[in-house]
Amino acid sequence: xxxxxxxxxxxxxxxxxxxxxxxxxxxxxxxxxxxxxxxxxxxxxxxxxxxxxxxxxxxxxxxxxxxxxxxxxxxxxxxxxxxxxxxxxxxxxxxxxxxxxxxxxxxxxxxxxxxxxxxxxxxxxxxxxxxxxxxxxxxxxxxxxxxxxxxxxxxxxxxxxxxxxxxxxxxxxxxxxxxxxxxxxxxxxxxxxxxxxxxxxxxxxxxxxxxxxxxxxxxxxxxx
Numbered sequence: 001x002x003x004x005x006x007x008x009x010x011x012x013x014x015x016x017x018x019x020x021x022x023x024x025x026x027x028x029x030x031x032x033x034x035x036x037x038x039x040x041x042x043x044x045x046x047x048x049x050x051x052x053x054x055x056x057x058x059x060x061x062x063x064x065x066x067x068x069x070x071x072x073x074x075x076x077x078x079x080x081x082x083x084x085x086x087x088x089x090x091x092x093x094x095x096x097x098x099x100x101x102x103x104x105x106x107x108x109x110x111x112x113x114x115x116x117x118x119x120x121x122x123x124x125x126x127x128x129x130x131x132x133x134x135x136x137x138x139x140x141x142x143x144x145x146x147x148x149x150x151x152x153x154x155x156x157x158x159x160x161x162x163x164x165x166x167x168x169x170x171x172x173x174x175x176x177x178x179x180x181x182x183x184x185x186x187x188x189x190x191x192x193x194x195x196x197x198x199x200x201x202x203x204x205x206x207x208x209x210x211x212x213x214x215x216x217x218x219x220x221x222x223x224x
Contacts, residue, residue: 092176092177093177093178094132094133094154094177094215095131095132095177095212095215095216095217096129096130096131096177096178096217097129097131097217097219098120098128098129098130098131098161098195098197099120099122099126099127099128099129099184099195100122100126101120101121101122101123101126101184101194101195102120102121102220102222103118103119103120103219103220103221103222104119104120104121104194104222105118105119105222106118106207106209106221106222107205107207107208107209108207116198116205117160117162117196117197117198117199117205117208118196118197118198118208118209118219118222119194119195119196119197119222120194120195120197120219121192121193121194122184122193122194122195123184123193124165124183124184124185124186124193125165125166125183125184125185126183126184126193127180127183127184128161128164128180128181128182128183128184128195129177129178129179129180129181130151130159130175130176130177130178130179130180130181131153131159131177131197131212132151132153132154132155132159132177132215133153133154133175133176133177134151134152134153134154134159134174134175135151135152135172135173135174135175136149136150136151136152136169136170136171136172136173136175136181137150137151137152137158137171138150138171139167139169139170139171140167142162142188143188144162144188144189145160145162145163145187145188145189145196146162146163146164146185146186146187146188146190147162147163147164147165147166147167147182147185147187147188148160148161148162148163148164149161149164149167149169149181149182151175151181153199156201157199157200157201157206157211158199158200158201159197159198159199159200160196160197160198160199160200161181161182161195161196161197162188162195162196162197162198163184163185163186163187163188163190163193163194163195163196164182164183164184164185164187164195165182165183165184165185165186165187165193166182166183166185167181167182168180168181168182168183169181169182199211
C-alpha cells in the first residue's frame with residue numbers, strides 16, 4: 001500500500017536535497033580553484049620569470065590615432081624645397097628703412113652747399129641696415145664721411161652710407177635688404193650721431209625720398 005509522508009516531513013526532505021545540491025556545487029568549484037592555483041604554483045616554480053610574460057597586458061587603443069605610416073616623416077624633394085625658399089624670398093621686404101630713427105634732414109641745398117642725401121638721427125652704435133639687396137663695392141675711410149659703405153643696389157643704383165662708427169661688412173659681400181652693415185656714428189663732417197644716405201645713378205646723386213617712396217617705403221619728412 002502507498003506510503004503517505006506527512007506534509008511537514010516532505011518539506012524537510014526537499015530542503016535537505018536543495019542544501020545537499022548546493023554543497024556539491026560549492027565543493028566542485030572549490031576543487032577547480034585549487035587545481036588552478038596548484039598549476040600556477042608549479043609554473044612559477046619551474047620558471048618564475050615567465051609568470052608576467054605568460055599574461056601580457058594589452059594597451060588600450062588610442063582613439064583616432066594616425067597610422068604609423070602617416071607619422072613617419074616623408075622625404076621632401078629638393079625641387080619642392082627650392083620652390084618654398086623662392087616663395088619666401090619673393091615675399092620678404094625688398095626695401096627697408098636703414099635705421100629706426102627719424103628723418104632729420106632732406107635732400108637739397110644746406111648752408112650754401114648741396115646736401116646730396118637724407119640724414120636719419122639715431123644714437124651712437126645703433127644698427128644700420130642695407131636698404132636693398134646688393135653687393136658691397138667699397139667700405140672704409142672717405143673724405144667728409146669719416147667712414148662710408150657703398151653698395152651696388154638691386155636696381156643698378158649706388159647706395160652710399162656715411163658717418164658710421166663701425167663697418168661690419170667687406171667689399172664683395174652679398175647683402176639682402178635688412179642686413180646690418182654698420183653702426184651709427186658721427187665721424188667726418190658731422191655735428192652729431194646720424195646716418196647719411198645717398199642714392200646715385202650714372203648722372204649723379206638723386207633725391208632718395210621719392211626713390212624710396214617709389215619702392216613702397218615712406219620715411220616721413222624732416223623738420224628743416
